[in-house]
Amino acid sequence: xxxxxxxxxxxxxxxxxxxxxxxxxxxxxxxxxxxxxxxxxxxxxxxxxxxxxxxxxxxxxxxxxxxxxxxxxxxxxxxxxxxxxxxxxxxxxxxxxxxxxxxxxxxxxxxxxxxxxxxxxxxxxxxxxxxxxxxxxxxxxxxxxxxxxxxxxxxxxxxxxxxxxxxxxxxxxxxxxxxxxxxxxxxxxxxxxxxxxxxxxxxxxxxxxxxxxxxxxxxxxxxxxxxxxxxxxxxxxxx
Amino acid sequence: xxxxxxxxxxxxxxxxxxxxxxxxxxxxxxxxxxxxxxxxxxxxxxxxxxxxxxxxxxxxxxxxxxxxxxxxxxxxxxxxxxxxxxxxxxxxxxxxxxxxxxxxxxxxxxxxxxxxxxxxxxxxxxxxxxxxxxxxxxxxxxxxxxxxxxxxxxxxxxxxxxxxxxxxxxxxxxxxxxxxxxxxxxxxxxxxxxxxxxxxxxxxxxxxxxxxxxxxxxxxxxxxxxxxxxxxxxxxxxxxxxxxxxxxxxxxxxxxxxxxxxxxxxxxxxxxxxxxxxxxxxxxxxxxxxxxxxxxxxxxxxxxxxxxxxxxxxxxxxxxxxxxxxxxxxxxxxxxxxxxxxxxxxxxxxxxxxxxxxxxxxxxxxxxxxxxxxxxxxxxxxxxxxxxxxxxxxxxxxxxxxxxxxxxxxxxxxxxxxxxxxxxxxxxxxxx
Numbered sequence: 001x002x003x004x005x006x007x008x009x010x011x012x013x014x015x016x017x018x019x020x021x022x023x024x025x026x027x028x029x030x031x032x033x034x035x036x037x038x039x040x041x042x043x044x045x046x047x048x049x050x051x052x053x054x055x056x057x058x059x060x061x062x063x064x065x066x067x068x069x070x071x072x073x074x075x076x077x078x079x080x081x082x083x084x085x086x087x088x089x090x091x092x093x094x095x096x097x098x099x100x101x102x103x104x105x106x107x108x109x110x111x112x113x114x115x116x117x118x119x120x121x122x123x124x125x126x127x128x129x130x131x132x133x134x135x136x137x138x139x140x141x142x143x144x145x146x147x148x149x150x151x152x153x154x155x156x157x158x159x160x161x162x163x164x165x166x167x168x169x170x171x172x173x174x175x176x177x178x179x180x181x182x183x184x185x186x187x188x189x190x191x192x193x194x195x196x197x198x199x200x201x202x203x204x205x206x207x208x209x210x211x212x213x214x215x216x217x218x219x220x221x222x223x224x225x226x227x228x229x230x231x232x233x234x235x236x237x238x239x
Numbered sequence: 240x241x242x243x244x245x246x247x248x249x250x251x252x253x254x255x256x257x258x259x260x261x262x263x264x265x266x267x268x269x270x271x272x273x274x275x276x277x278x279x280x281x282x283x284x285x286x287x288x289x290x291x292x293x294x295x296x297x298x299x300x301x302x303x304x305x306x307x308x309x310x311x312x313x314x315x316x317x318x319x320x321x322x323x324x325x326x327x328x329x330x331x332x333x334x335x336x337x338x339x340x341x342x343x344x345x346x347x348x349x350x351x352x353x354x355x356x357x358x359x360x361x362x363x364x365x366x367x368x369x370x371x372x373x374x375x376x377x378x379x380x381x382x383x384x385x386x387x388x389x390x391x392x393x394x395x396x397x398x399x400x401x402x403x404x405x406x407x408x409x410x411x412x413x414x415x416x417x418x419x420x421x422x423x424x425x426x427x428x429x430x431x432x433x434x435x436x437x438x439x440x441x442x443x444x445x446x447x448x449x450x451x452x453x454x455x456x457x458x459x460x461x462x463x464x465x466x467x468x469x470x471x472x473x474x475x476x477x478x479x480x481x482x483x484x485x486x487x488x489x490x491x492x493x494x495x496x497x498x499x500x501x502x503x504x505x506x507x508x509x510x511x512x513x514x515x516x517x518x519x520x521x522x523x524x525x526x527x528x529x530x531x532x533x534x535x536x537x538x539x540x541x542x543x544x545x546x547x548x549x550x551x552x553x554x555x556x557x558x559x560x561x562x563x564x565x566x567x568x569x570x571x572x573x574x575x576x577x578x579x580x581x582x583x584x585x586x587x588x589x590x591x592x593x594x595x596x597x598x599x600x601x602x603x604x605x606x607x608x609x610x611x612x613x614x615x616x617x618x619x620x621x622x623x624x625x626x627x628x629x630x631x632x633x634x635x636x637x638x639x640x641x642x643x644x645x646x647x648x649x650x651x652x653x654x655x656x657x658x659x660x661x662x663x664x665x666x667x668x669x670x671x
Contacts, residue, residue: 003256006291019288021260213288215267217260218527222344227322
C-alpha cells in the first residue's frame with residue numbers, strides 16, 4: 001500500500017524528517033506516535049504531497065511519488081483527515097461531504113449518492129445534521145465530518161492527523177471505535193497520534209518518531225510492552 | 240503448515256523493506272544504548288543515522304565471541320537490567336561463557352520463532368512434545384519449550400539425560416515429537432533397539448534435532464531406526480537460541496527467519512562476502528532483539544545459502560545444514576578437513592556403526608588424524624579378511640572425499656563414548 005524509504009523532508013532549509021523508513025500494508029491500522037515537534041504532521045503532509053520531499057522514496061500503491069501534486073495523490077487513493085478537523089464551517093454538512101467527492105466526480109462507476117449512504121451508515125449523526133452548517137457541530141461531530149469527507153474520495157489509504165485532539169475522552173473512544181470499524185470495512189488507516197495508549201490500543205503496528213527519525217517500530221502490542229515507549233509516551237513510571 | 244503465513248511467505252521486496260526499517264531502528268538502538276557499539280561506530284566513523292540500504296551492511300563492524308566475553312556479563316545489554324526478564328548463558332562449547340538477556344518482548348518473539356520451526360516440522364496442538372534438550376542456562380530447552388506451548392502442544396520438559404527414563408516416558412506419555420541433539424536422538428534409538436522395544440508401538444512421529452552439526456546419513460539412520468520424520472533446526476544463544484532457522488518437511492535446507500535475522504555468508508579469512516551459493520561463515524544481525532541486539536555476529540558456523548525457492552511456499556531463504564564450525568576445521572597436510580565430511584562418508588558405508596571419533600595428533604610438525612569407527616560385532620570378531628577389506632574401503636572413500644589419506648581403525652561396538660547433549664567427536668591430543 002505505502003512504502004517509504006529514507007525519506008527526508010522539511011520547510012526551507014529546515015530538515016524536519018531526517019530519515020524515515022516505514023510501510024503500511026493493505027487492511028492495517030498503523031500508528032505513528034511521538035512528541036510535539038517530532039515530525040508526525042510533516043510526515044503526513046509529505047505523503048499527501050503538500051510538502052516536497054528532499055530525499056528518499058515514497059511509493060504509494062505501486063507508484064513512486066515524485067513531485068506529485070496533492071490532488072493527484074488523493075486521486076491515487078490517499079486521503080488526509082487534517083488535525084483540528086478543518087471542516088468548512090460556513091457551509092452545510094452535506095456540502096462538506098460533497099467537496100470530498102470532488103476528485104471522484106464524473107468518474108466511471110462513482111455513485112455519489114451511494115457513497116453518501118455509506119458515510120451516513122458509518123456516521124448516522126451526519127445524516128441527521130446534513131442540512132446544518134458544519135460550524136454548528138460539536139467537536140466530535142466535526143471530526144466525524146472530516147473523516148466522512150475524506151472517505152467520500154473512496155481512499156485506499158486514509159491518513160488521520162491527531163483525531164483525538166481537543167475531544168473529550170468519551171468522544172475519543174467513539175472516534176477510535178469508528179476507526180476500527182473503518183478497518184473492518186476494508187479500509188487501511190495510518191494514524192498519527194499523541195495519545196499513544198489509545199492509538200496503540202487499536203493499531204496493528206506502530207512507529208515511534210523522535211526528532212525526525214523512527215527509533216522504535218514493531219507490533220502495537222510489543223510497543224505497549226516496550227519500557228522505552230512506556231517511559232516516554234505512556235506516562236508510566238517503571239519504578 | 241505455517242505458523243505465521245503472512246510473514247513466512249511474504250514477497251521478497253516487502254521483506255527487504257521490513258528488514259531495512261528494523262535494521263535502522265536496531266542501529267539507533269545500539270548506538271544510543273550500548274557503549275561498545277557507540278565507540279565502535281565512532282572509531283570507524285559510521286553514522287548510524289546515515290544507514291540507507293541493506294547493501295551498506297558490509298560497512299558495519301563485526302561482533303565476535305571475544306567482544307561478548309570482554310563485556311561479560313551485562314556489558315552489551317541495550318536495556319537496563321530491570322527491563323530484562325530472563326538471562327541465559329552460552330553453553331560454553333568453546334572457552335569462557337557469555338551472557339545474553341531477554342525482555343518480555345524478546346521472549347514473545349523467541350516463542351514465535353520456535354513456534355514457526357516446530358510448525359514447519361509438523362508439530363501442532365495435538366502433539367506431545369518431549370524436550371530432551373538441557374533446561375537451565377543453555378537456551379535449547381527453554382527456547383523450544385515456549386514455542387511448543389505457543390503452538391498448543393503438550394510439553395514434557397524432561398530435559399537431557401537419564402536415557403532409560405526418557406524411553407519409559409516416551410512410551411507411557413505417548414510422546415509424538417522428540418526434541419534433542421541428533422547424537423542423543425541416535426543414542427535413544429540405539430538404546431531402544433537394544434532393549435527390544437517395538438518401535439512401531441510408539442506414538443513418535445517427529446524428531447526435531449539441533450545444537451550440533453549432523454550429516455544426511457545420520458538423519459537417515461535416525462529416521463529409519465525411530466520411524467519418524469527428522470528435521471534440522473538452527474540457532475545460537477548469542478543471537479537468541481533455537482528458532483533462527485528450521486527445516487520444513489522438504490528436508491532440504493533450513494528456512495531462515497529473515498524478518499528477525501539478517502544473514503550474511505562471508506569468507507572467514509578475507510571477511511568479504513562469498514559469491515551467492517558459496518560456503519562460508521554465517522554472520523547474523525538481529526533485527527528485533529531488544530535486550531541483546533547484535534550487529535554482524537560472527538557465528539563461526541559454516542554453511543551456504545540456497546537461493547532457489549522452496550516447494551513448500553515459504554519465501555524465507557534456506558541455509559544448508561551447518562557443515563561445521565570454523566574452529567572445527569582441521570588442516571591436515573594442507574587440506575581443510577571438517578569432521579562432518581568424515582561423518583558423511585562413514586554413514587554411507589555398510590558394516591560400520593554410526594559412532595566414530597576423530598583423534599588429532601601432532602607428529603613432528605605435521606598434524607595427523609586417525610578415525611576410530613565402531614563396527615558390527617560379527618566383523619569385529621571373526622573375519623580378519625573382511626576387516627582389512629572394510630578399512631581399505633573406508634580409507635578409499637575418505638581419500639576421494641577429502642583428497643588426502645587418513646588412518647582408520649576399527650573398534651568394537653559400544654567402546655566409544657555416547658553423548659546426551661552435544662557430541663564431542665574430535666579428540667585433540669596435540670600439545671600446542
